Amino acid sequence: MPIFIDRRLNPKDKSLGNRQRFLKRAREELKRSIRDQIRAGRIADADAEHTVPMPERGTGEPSFNNARNSGRRQHILPGNKHFSPGDLIPKPGQGGGGGASSPGNTASEDDFRFVLSREEVLDLFFEDLELPDMVKLNLKEILAFKPRRAGFAATGSPTNINVGRTMRNSHGRRIALRRPKQAELDAVLREIATLELVPSGAAASQRIAALREDLDRLERRRRRIAYVDPVDIRFNRFDPQPVPNANAVMFCLMDVSGSMGEREKDLAKRFFVLLHLFLKRRYDRIEIVFIRHTHLAQEVDEDTFFYNTQSGGTVVSTALEEMHRIIEERYPAREWNIYAAQASDGDNFAGDSERCKALLNGKLMRLCQYFAYVEIIDEREAHIFRTTENGTSLWRAYSEIDVRWPNFQMSRIATPADIYPVFRQLFGRQLAPLKRA
Amino acid sequence: MARQASKSSLLFSGSDWDFKTLSRAYDAIEAIAVEELHLDTYPVQMEIISSQQMLDAYSSVGMPLMYRHWSFGKHFLYQDLLYRKGARGLAYELVINSNPCIVYLMEENTMALQALVTAHAALGHNHFFKNNQLFKQWTDAGAILGYLDFAKGYIARCEERHGLTAVEAVLDSAHALMAQGVFRYHRPPKLSSERQREGLRERLEYEERSYNDLWRTLPPSQQRVSDKEQEPERKKSLNLPEENLLYFLEKNSLVLEPWQREIIRIVRVIAQYFYPQGQTQVMNEGCATFVHYTLMNMLFDRGLISEGAMLEILRNHSNVVFQPAFDDPRFSGINPYALGLDMMQDIQRMSTEPTAEDRDWFPDIAGRGNWREILLDAWADHRDESFIRQYLSPTLIRKWRFFVLGDVADQPHCQVASIHNERGYAKIRAALAHSYDVGAKRPDIQVVDVDLLGDRHLRLQHKVNDGVLLEDASRDATLRHIRRLWGYEVSLAAVDAETGATIHERSTSQITE
Numbered sequence: 001m002p003i004f005i006d007r008r009l010n011p012k013d014k015s016l017g018n019r020q021r022f023l024k025r026a027r028e029e030l031k032r033s034i035r036d037q038i039r040a041g042r043i044a045d046a047d048a049e050h051t052v053p054m055p056e057r058g059t060g061e062p063s064f065n066n067a068r069n070s071g072r073r074q075h076i077l078p079g080n081k082h083f084s085p086g087d088l089i090p091k092p093g094q095g096g097g098g099g100a101s102s103p104g105n106t107a108s109e110d111d112f113r114f115v116l117s118r119e120e121v122l123d124l125f126f127e128d129l130e131l132p133d134m135v136k137l138n139l140k141e142i143l144a145f146k147p148r149r150a151g152f153a154a155t156g157s158p159t160n161i162n163v164g165r166t167m168r169n170s171h172g173r174r175i176a177l178r179r180p181k182q183a184e185l186d187a188v189l190r191e192i193a194t195l196e197l198v199p200s201g202a203a204a205s206q207r208i209a210a211l212r213e214d215l216d217r218l219e220r221r222r223r224r225i226a227y228v229d230p231v232d233i234r235f236n237r238f239d240p241q242p243v244p245n246a247n248a249v250m251f252c253l254m255d256v257s258g259s260m261g262e263r264e265k266d267l268a269k270r271f272f273v274l275l276h277l278f279l280k281r282r283y284d285r286i287e288i289v290f291i292r293h294t295h296l297a298q299e300v301d302e303d304t305f306f307y308n309t310q311s312g313g314t315v316v317s318t319a320l321e322e323m324h325r326i327i328e329e330r331y332p333a334r335e336w337n338i339y340a341a342q343a344s345d346g347d348n349f350a351g352d353s354e355r356c357k358a359l360l361n362g363k364l365m366r367l368c369q370y371f372a373y374v375e376i377i378d379e380r381e382a383h384i385f386r387t388t389e390n391g392t393s394l395w396r397a398y399s400e401i402d403v404r405w406p407n408f409q410m411s412r413i414a415t416p417a418d419i420y421p422v423f424r425q426l427f428g429r430q431l432a433p434l435k436r437a
Numbered sequence: 438m439a440r441q442a443s444k445s446s447l448l449f450s451g452s453d454w455d456f457k458t459l460s461r462a463y464d465a466i467e468a469i470a471v472e473e474l475h476l477d478t479y480p481v482q483m484e485i486i487s488s489q490q491m492l493d494a495y496s497s498v499g500m501p502l503m504y505r506h507w508s509f510g511k512h513f514l515y516q517d518l519l520y521r522k523g524a525r526g527l528a529y530e531l532v533i534n535s536n537p538c539i540v541y542l543m544e545e546n547t548m549a550l551q552a553l554v555t556a557h558a559a560l561g562h563n564h565f566f567k568n569n570q571l572f573k574q575w576t577d578a579g580a581i582l583g584y585l586d587f588a589k590g591y592i593a594r595c596e597e598r599h600g601l602t603a604v605e606a607v608l609d610s611a612h613a614l615m616a617q618g619v620f621r622y623h624r625p626p627k628l629s630s631e632r633q634r635e636g637l638r639e640r641l642e643y644e645e646r647s648y649n650d651l652w653r654t655l656p657p658s659q660q661r662v663s664d665k666e667q668e669p670e671r672k673k674s675l676n677l678p679e680e681n682l683l684y685f686l687e688k689n690s691l692v693l694e695p696w697q698r699e700i701i702r703i704v705r706v707i708a709q710y711f712y713p714q715g716q717t718q719v720m721n722e723g724c725a726t727f728v729h730y731t732l733m734n735m736l737f738d739r740g741l742i743s744e745g746a747m748l749e750i751l752r753n754h755s756n757v758v759f760q761p762a763f764d765d766p767r768f769s770g771i772n773p774y775a776l777g778l779d780m781m782q783d784i785q786r787m788s789t790e791p792t793a794e795d796r797d798w799f800p801d802i803a804g805r806g807n808w809r810e811i812l813l814d815a816w817a818d819h820r821d822e823s824f825i826r827q828y829l830s831p832t833l834i835r836k837w838r839f840f841v842l843g844d845v846a847d848q849p850h851c852q853v854a855s856i857h858n859e860r861g862y863a864k865i866r867a868a869l870a871h872s873y874d875v876g877a878k879r880p881d882i883q884v885v886d887v888d889l890l891g892d893r894h895l896r897l898q899h900k901v902n903d904g905v906l907l908e909d910a911s912r913d914a915t916l917r918h919i920r921r922l923w924g925y926e927v928s929l930a931a932v933d934a935e936t937g938a939t940i941h942e943r944s945t946s947q948i949t950e
Contacts, residue, residue: 004483008490015513066878067909079763114518
């Protein structure tokens with residue numbers, strides 16, 4: 001009789017620690033691989049499981065092995081069909097069947113692709129952006145408000161009067177203050193009428209006088225105690241209840257004129273990816289609209305957005321106009337949370353910046369939950385520009401908008417690490433004003 | 438007989454299992470095993486696990502306890518990938534050479550499979566572990582679980598005290614030398630008890646604390662004798678040449694701290710524990726397969742399992758012993774289950790129904806009818822290489838249609854050297870046996886010289902057999918690991934085993950990081 005132990009209920013993932021150690025070891029390389037994949041892939045695909053190749057560095061397990069292409073050796077194989085001693089068989093080349101020796105297991109074990117979970121992917125992706133853990137874990141909610149019944153109130157607008165409750169109060173008050181009922185008055189009136197019908201003596205007229213006095217008293221009392229008094233009135237009370245708005249649309253605006261190179265586009269893309277990730281955690285459905293512009297703006301698909309270059313001047317306002325047109329057409333601000341992120345190197349056609357300012361002030365900022373402008377600058381200029389408010393004409397124009405609208409953010413980005421501060425502004429400081437709105 | 442054949446005598450019916458049925462099946466199987474095959478086993482501990490836990494067990498080299506290391510995580514990812522893709526199913530069972538013998542059973546198995554697995558692992562492997570000479574001599578089944586528990590705890594404590602990176606560095610280097618970390622020719626020292634090790638550690642720590650640098654400043658007492666004269670003396674004092682590199686480094690490295698030595702020792706002990714398993718694949722699996730096949734048929738003959746269950750068992754059995762021919766796309770080497778089972782059944786056949794050829798080749802076996810004793814002896818005394826060398830019969834060579842292919846590195850063709858004919862039998866047998874000789878397969882690398890008082894240059898020698906050299910990239914990487922453990926320059930000379938001529942020499946100073 002053997003001993004039986006049921007291990008099925010033991011904690012699983014015994015090797016989770018080993019897996020984590022392995023990922024930690026390969027971190028740098030995995031990070032690069034994830035970054036490349038996100039760079040090459042679609043924005044919406046960043047937030048998923050990724051398959052990554054086995055990192056080459058740091059995860060090898062070397063040992064002394066015999067070289068396969070040296071020396072004399074013998075292979076013993078089963079299943080001879082027609083060979084005789086002395087037959088020559090060409091050595092299998094690449095992909096040739098009928099192999100002499102099977103490839104070792106170890107060779108393939110260092111060369112496989114494995115799956116990283118969504119959390120691991122985001123971890124690796126966020127790490128580079130220097131997001132603090134708190135932000136990663138605790139994404140703050142942006143809310144829409146919907147009125148919800150919350151009991152009754154003594155004050156309110158007439159449309160919200162709760163008739164049932166009001167009448168109940170009035171009824172109780174009338175009983176408590178003994179307001180004469182209509183039936184009582186009617187009874188007195190009827191008695192007077194019957195007495196007056198028959199001509200009678202002094203006793204009757206005395207009785208009538210007493211009744212009239214009664215009637216008068218009752219009517220006065222009825223007048224004094226109102227049928228419905230303001231103290232009876234109750235209103236339905238509504239509380240603004242925060243409800244997550246399920247839909248969001250994200251506008252990506254980018255200058256694609258010649259001055260935006262690979263590096264600029266890559267930084268912009270990472271900014272867009274991050275914004276998308278943040279939005280994705282909050283909204284059920286997110287649509288992304290890509291608008292690229294030179295001196296003309298057009299809505300394009302993602303591939304065209306990132307990989308097609310176009311020549312031309314730079315007129316930023318065209319993109320804003322296009323965005324406004326699309327909002328009017330497809331995304332009414334009542335139903336959609338509208339986010340916009342604009343990336344540019346700051347070049348703009350002379351005089352156009354004023355027009356941009358007018359467009360934003362007049363139309364767009366009221367529609368948008370958030371408008372982020374990132375100016376991608378040269379790394380060598382980073383130390384100059386970070387300290388000064390001066391800049392391109394676009395930057396100066398946008399600075400004024402920044403002051404006026406709390407949901408407008410602008411930042412200069414030179415390296416990936418600069419991307420995060422924009423988000424800190426968005427998800428930290430910005431929350432309060434949005435709630436009041 | 439009639440009563441036996443009735444339904445009530447069945448050990449189980451249907452595919453569901455419970456612990457009572459498992460226990461009843463084990464008792465019945467064990468009774469037959471002892472009675473018919475004279476098996477002798479450790480007590481058994483059966484553990485039911487889920488597929489996830491089986492994957493976990495795979496990644497920690499099948500041991501129930503293991504210290505933590507990233508490489509196990511890597512193996513886990515690999516196994517997990519294969520399993521998820523459906524490229525590889527999981528084993529039905531896993532068995533650990535320990536006392537009591539631990540057998541893992543998968544919860545998904547049907548009752549028929551559980552019975553098969555019980556016969557295969559709990560009796561077949563178990564008997565082999567307990568009786569085979571290699572396992573008896575070289576591993577300590579009673580102490581291994583306790584030792585692993587100690588190892589896991591010790592390495593975790595080291596990680597706390599010295600940091601993950603420092604511990605990983607030592608483990609990485611030690612893992613690289615695992616194949617060179619075993620004693621092949623002499624019996625390894627017995628595992629000392631926890632108390633002895635504790636005492637040793639305390640002594641080392643005391644030495645560390647009471648170390649006085651002043652002793653180093655004493656002038657040498659006499660003139661140093663010349664290197665040439667000193668060499669034999671020096672080699673003798675260090676027990677050189679030494680085949681166990683990990684042992685040598687653990688005992689003699691000048692840069693290692695006591696905890697690092699202990700970690701190397703742990704890796705070395707585990708390598709030694711697994712060494713016999715690599716040499717007895719055909720025998721071990723053959724023994725287990727032969728036992729389950731024989732026992733299941735006996736159970737069926739006695740009416741203890743139903744025809745349906747037997748069909749399921751046979752189907753699984755034939756999957757396990759499937760051997761595709763060399764030109765089949767599914768071919769991935771010789772299936773040890775199939776070869777082992779065939780050889781053992783062949784012994785059974787020769788002993789009961791011999792042919793004239795068998796009488797000629799195996800006079801001691803043919804027609805004697807004592808196959809039980811022969812098999813018990815073979816399981817006890819042999820490893821794969823010697824078993825094949827002794828028992829592979831011409832009948833089997835013909836059945837498998839074995840042939841030998843000569844492969845010389847710089848020629849475009851392989852040449853068929855021998856086939857299954859009268860002239861080829863002995864050659865094929867010798868070649869097949871040789872291919873299972875771990876001593877010949879693994880590169881033979883030894884420590885040959887080091888001058889501890891001089892430049893401390895560690896000299897290794899690789900005996901090159903049949904001109905088979907080491908692979909360059911992995912050799913350099915491994916040498917770097919040795920250097921890390923040794924602390925000073927390390928060089929590896931490739932020496933032809935027959936002529937003694939040095940083919941080339943590689944030193945860590947030539948290897949750039």
